[in-house]
Each structure stands twice: as C-alpha cells, then as structure tokens.
Amino acid sequence: MIKKQDLINLDNEDVLSPFRNEFHLPENTYYFDGNSLGMAPKITHEKMRKVIVNEWGQGVIRSWIDHEWGISPQRIGNKIARLIGAEDGEVIAADSTSINIFKMIAAALQSNPGRQVVLTEKDNFPTDLYMMQGLENFTPNQISSKIVSSSDLIDSLDESVAALLLSEVNYKTGSIAQMKEITQKAHHKGIMVIWDLSHSVGSIPVNLNDCLVDFAVGCGYKFLNGGPGAPAFLFAAKRHHHKIEPILSGWFGHADPFAFSEQYTPAKDVTRLMCGTPPLLGLIALECGVDILLRADINLLREKAKKLGSIFIDLIEEKCKNLDFLLASPRDNSKRGGHVSLSHPHGFALSRALVERGVVCDFRTPDIVRFGITPLYMRYQDLYDAVEIIADVAKSTNWEEQDATVALYT
Amino acid sequence: MIKKQDLINLDNEDVLSPFRNEFHLPENTYYFDGNSLGMAPKITHEKMRKVIVNEWGQGVIRSWIDHEWGISPQRIGNKIARLIGAEDGEVIAADSTSINIFKMIAAALQSNPGRQVVLTEKDNFPTDLYMMQGLENFTPNQISSKIVSSSDLIDSLDESVAALLLSEVNYKTGSIAQMKEITQKAHHKGIMVIWDLSHSVGSIPVNLNDCLVDFAVGCGYKFLNGGPGAPAFLFAAKRHHHKIEPILSGWFGHADPFAFSEQYTPAKDVTRLMCGTPPLLGLIALECGVDILLRADINLLREKAKKLGSIFIDLIEEKCKNLDFLLASPRDNSKRGGHVSLSHPHGFALSRALVERGVVCDFRTPDIVRFGITPLYMRYQDLYDAVEIIADVAKSTNWEEQDATVALYT
Secondary structure (H helix, E strand, O other), X not given: OOOHHHHHHHHHHOOOHHHHHHEOOOOXXXXXXXXXXXXXXXXXXXXXXXXXXHHHHHHHHHHHHHOOHHHHHHHHHHHHHHHOOOOOOOEEEOOOHHHHHHHHHHHHHHHOXXXXXXXXXXXXXXXXXXXXXXXXXXXXXXXXXXXXXXXXXXXXXXXXXXXXXXXXXXXXXOEEOOHHHHHHHHHHOOOEEEEEOOOOOOOOOOOOOOOOOOEEEXXXXXXXXXXXXXXXXXXXXXXXXXXXXXOOOOHHHEOOHHHOOOOOOEXXXXXXXXXXXXXXXXXXXXXXXXXXXXXXXXXXXHHHHHHHHHHHHHHHHHHOOOOOOEEOOOOOOOOEOOEEEEEOOOHHHHHHHHHHOOEEOEEEOOOEEEEEOOOOOOOHHHHHHHHHHHHHHHHHOOHHHHHHHHHHHO | OOOHHHHHHHHHHOOOHHHHHHEOOXXXXXXXXXXXXXXXXXXHHHHHHHHHHHHHHHHHHHHHHHOOHHHHHHHXXXXXXXXXXXXXXXXXXXXXXXXXXXHHHHHHHHHOOOOOEEEEEOOOOHHHHHHHHHHHHHOOOOOEEEEEOHHHOXXXXXXXXXXXXXXXXXXXXXXXXXXXXXHHHHHHOOOEXXXXXXXXXXXXXXXXXXXXXXXXXXXXXXXXXXXOOOOOEEEEOHHHHHHOOOOOOOHHHEOOHHHOOOOOOEOOOHHHHOOOOOOHHHHHHHHHHHXXXXXXXXXXXXXXXXXXXXXXXXXXXXXXXXXOOEEOOOOOOOOEOOEEEEEOOOHHHHHHHHHHOOEEOEEEOOOEEEEEOOOOOOOHHHHHHHHHHHHHHHHHOOHHHHHHHHHHHO
C-alpha cells in the first residue's frame, strides 16, 4: 500500500526536483502528456523576446551573421548529438520529423543501389508509414514499401531490403526496441537502418554511434520541450555524408548558397541535408528546451522515469482494481520508455473525462490511454493525486452517456 | 534637383506613414533589405509571449484545440489568400519555400501524365532550380529539368513540358513577369504553371485566380514581415485538389490524422499539401506580419513603392554621376517590383562598405547591389540621406584595398 507521504519523501530527496521550477506549470493540472507536447520552459519567452526585439528588431538581416542565426541548425544539432550518442557535425535541427524521414528514406535508397524495399512495422508511427507511401506512390519503380507485423520483422530482414525504418520507442505501448541488436542484424543483410527517435530523445539514453546506426530522425516538441511544432532533427553517420545526394536539395544545403550558382552542389558535411531557410524562431525555442536537458543527467532522468512509471502502475493496480484497466506497456521498466499505456474499453471517453478533471493524458486507437512520464518536471506525489482522480472517474462515469457525448463532440 | 524638404513633405502627406510606428526601427540604419528579411513588427514579441506563457505554458497540449493552433496553417493561408487573389481553402502556410516548390513540382507532374519536362529560366532563384535538380537526380525517369535563358522561355513552351516554374518578380533585377500572359501561353500547350511569389507577395498586387494559375508558393519572411525563416505558403487552385496525391504525404495532410490508420488517405482539400506538425511559433509570428499588411491597402502600398523606387533612381543619377553605377532594374516602375538593383564593378565591396555606414542593402552575383523598397515602413526623406551616403562611399573608397579586405573576410 503506497502512502502519499512516501511519495512526498521521494520528492524531497529528488536531486532533479529543482528543474520543475524552470517550467511554466499549468494550474490545476496533472500533466501526463509531455511525450506528446513538452511543457514550456520559463526561459523560452524571455529568449524569444531578446531575439525578436534586439536581434531581429535592431540587427535585422545582419543578425544572420552577427548573432549566428545562420549556424543555429548545426549548433543546436551538435547539442542534440550529445543526447543521442552522435558526434559534432552529424546532426542538424531542421524541418519536421516527417520531412526528415523522407530525406533519410531517399538517402538510404541511394546508398543501397539495386535494392528497393523499405521495411517497417505496422506499429510504427503513422507518419513514418505515410512518408514511405508518398514516395512509393510517386515513383513506384524505385521504392517498394513493406509493412509487416512486429513479430515478422526480424524474419523479413533479407537481401531485397534497402532500408529498415523503425521507432526506438513505440508510440502506443512505450516499449523499447533493441537498437543495437536489430541494427546489427540488418547490417548483416546489407540493410541501411533509420531510427525514429521521436519518443526516445530526451527520455532514454541513446547511443547511435555505439549501435553503428546509419541514419536517424527525431522530434523537437516532446521530451526536448522545444514548443508546439518545434523543428525536428536528423542524424547521418559521418561515413555516409559524401554519398548522400539530397532529394530535397534546397539552397541551404548547397556548398555555397550565396554564390547563387545555377547548379546544386551539396555542402560537404551533414549541412547538405538542410533544405530551405532555417526557421529561426522555432530553432531558438527548441534550443531553450535542449539546453535544460543538457544540464540534467540523462541517466538520472531515466532512473527517475523508471521509478515514476513503476509507482504509477502500482498505484493504478492498487486503486483501480476491477475497473477494466489493462497494462498495455511492458511491466519491466527497463523495456518501457517515456510513457505508460493502459487499455480501457471506453478509452476515448475516459481520456476526455480525465482531461476535464485536470489529468491531461491522451488517447490512441483503438483503446489506449497514454500517460507520459516526464521526470524533468513531474513529481512523485502528483502520481498519487492523479491516480485517485483516475479511479474516481473510472468508477463514477456512466460510460454509455459519456461515449455518446464524445461521439457528438468529435 | 530633388530637395530633401520635398521628400519630407511627401512623408507628411503619406497616408501610410502611421504603419512605420508598428515596427521596431533599427538605430542608425537606413534599411533597404526588407525584400530579403522584413523588419520586426512590435506586436510580434507581445503575441509570442502570450502564446508561449498563456497558451503553451497553461494550456499545453489542449491549446491545439482550445487556442486553435491546429487550424493556424489554414487560417493564415486564408489571410494570405486575400493578398494574392486566391479563395478561402486554396492556400496554406507550411514548411519552407523550397519544400513547397518540391510539393508543387511533384503535383504538377502528376497532373500531367506522359510529360516529364519541368521548365524554368536560368535567372530564377537558385533554390527553385535546385529543387528540380534534386528530384531529377533521384528519379531521372520521371522528371527532366530544362533551364533556358529568359529570352528562350516562350519558345520553349511546347507539348513536352509538364510544368513551368517561374518567379513573378526576379530576385536580381526586380523585373515583373507577365503572369497572366505567360500562364495563358503555357496553358495553350497543356502546361501546368507554378509561380514563385517570394518577391511579389505583399509587394505588388497579385491575382492568381484571375490569371488562372495552377499552383504557387511564396516566402513569409520578406514583404510579409513574418520573421527570420518564417513558414512559407503554397497555393493550389481548387480545381486541382482532388487530383493531387502528395509526394510529401505526412500525417498532417491525412484526412484523419488522429485515426492513426496505417494507410495514407489525403485530406479532401488543400490541407493534403501539409506534411508534418505545423510550426506553431513561426506561424504565429508570420500571422502578426500578415495582419499588418491586410490593414494596409496593397494598391496604396504599390503606388508608394513605385514612387519611392523612382525617386531613389533619380537621386542616384543626380548624386552618383560618373561613379560607375548602372541601373540593373527596369526604369519603368510598372515593370519593377519591390527592389531597385544597381550594378557596380566593385559591387560586393561597395555593399559591405554601405552596410558599415548603416545603409543596409545586399549583394547578388556578379555585380548587383540590391536596394529593397518597403513602403510599409520606409520614408521618402530617408532616400535622400541614404543616397548621400552611397555617393560618399562610392567616391571615397579605395576599391583595391576594400576588395582585398572583403576577400579576406568572406
């Protein structure tokens, strides 16, 4: 039987607790959705004011050089590199995750001439599947997408496959894929590997180079707290840079953009994977979030997240007995990433009712309610209060009525 | 002989003059680069503070619905539509100009099965050429880029051409292309037409639907004053929506993104041309700039811009006689867009020296110094002072020394 005082004691002992004060805390809210949109650092609007009023307002165009706007994709990329086990010059912050997936699929296909299959699993995040489909629809002779169930994935790694595209942490269940082992198995068959780190960066320690990963992409607005629709990032291992002929060959990926030559010549390093003019305001907000994470120890964050997740599961099992919840995430916290998923027969209606009561979680089809675990700003004691609300909502709701209401609403 | 007092009188009579107070004015600066990066509206950082502190800070994920973040690409698109003669539901604000060019090239090729040539002119902005080249390099069997000189353009419109990609206002010379006439000629040969409005939106009146344009793209950070690297926009005529199968088929272009289905199904309208999660902070800043423009009358702005440009040229010819300047823009102000270009044998060194003296202009190879004309915040009297500085710099500079310095610097 978990007591609230025990959790308060854990908070008092928590060396990470000061980070909570660096965020705007939404009133009357238990925020379990930092895996979808991270909270707002207090520094962000101050920094944004400085950039808009001083740098843009006073320096205007000169700030591309004078305030180093022009190298922000690389500077922020190098910071993110430290969170994912990459080197300086292997990561840039740019575009959206979807666009970066597209770039990496094309790069992997180019790097593996004679092969056309891009393999992924059904459970991958939909935009990963969609980006494959869009390219395949346009040029069916050059790419053939193959979407298999997770259980068939390893058996599907064969010499027809050009590239394997996988998420490290599953967006529904939160389960962690074995990056090193899978990458190695793919490499044995000559397959290039692209990892989508959207649900892992800033949540679990990632070591791309140790796993010999070829390419990766990731999201800036979840655990990096970069703001709604923040720029994403991409990683390309140095050994591949010289071979990549970018399909999205915009002027900011050119070796010398301001020569304004008629012919595209890619920049010699990862910069060639940039496309248009960098989205400066979004990048600055992203950097604010990344800077906070770099001051926290990712291993300490991970340990706290495991503990938060396990206590949350224990509390649910204690307080929500016989209320139709089933754990949809791995119970073993070494196999579970930054969220805990519970299935519930009225999952959607339940998630809406919880949000109404201030327990902000989200829903994923068909019946999954996701609870994001964000150790940078989450307290142990809040788990207790939130689970009491969850139990109360699950007990007291008339599901037929509630399902009807949300059906009207959506 | 133009007198400064005459110009002060013009400012006093200028009904647009109050708009200048809505911008941060850089100190000791005559800003002639609004065609490259527009100035910062004062409202932008206030609005950004509200969005970051209140909407993101308090509402967090709920603000996608509660504060209508989710429909901002369409809302801002509809506002931009009013500046370019498009209808509601034909424009979205999204991604970068380069990415949007790519989307539109692919859409035009799909709409014209059996044809592969994408035609443009050498003088088009380089990223337009580069985006064609990247796609061609990836899939040479489906697209063949053809880059001709401006004088050969009309003769090159034949039945092999799938799409014509042109800028309405030339980034070097500022000359305005005859959109209606060229579009009509292309249509007679069954060619789809994509206009790049980067240097025309917010600067000259544009009427896409009157010209029966198929597709268009444009930039948010020039005359729209949307901030460094602001999101761009794209236009697709309603008659084409149902035929477009987006090559960049990200989840935000899906008919029902939150159904998380495995199969991409495009949204039924222009929304299908969205790709990843919308870059909210950048979009909000863009909207601040667009809202100001919507309060100004584009026809009044255009009249003022013509007058500013002509007075600038007159002043240059009066005060910079025998100083090696040549007008590189059309003298006829009905044929000249939002900047005046002067060629000068030491153009690059000259432009650097002018920036040092507070006359912020820019340089384009091989010898063009560009002076942006932005009637929203530019005063007539400043032309006088700026041209005096230009004359002084052009007279007093030791070019050999200056050329050597900038060679070291670049």
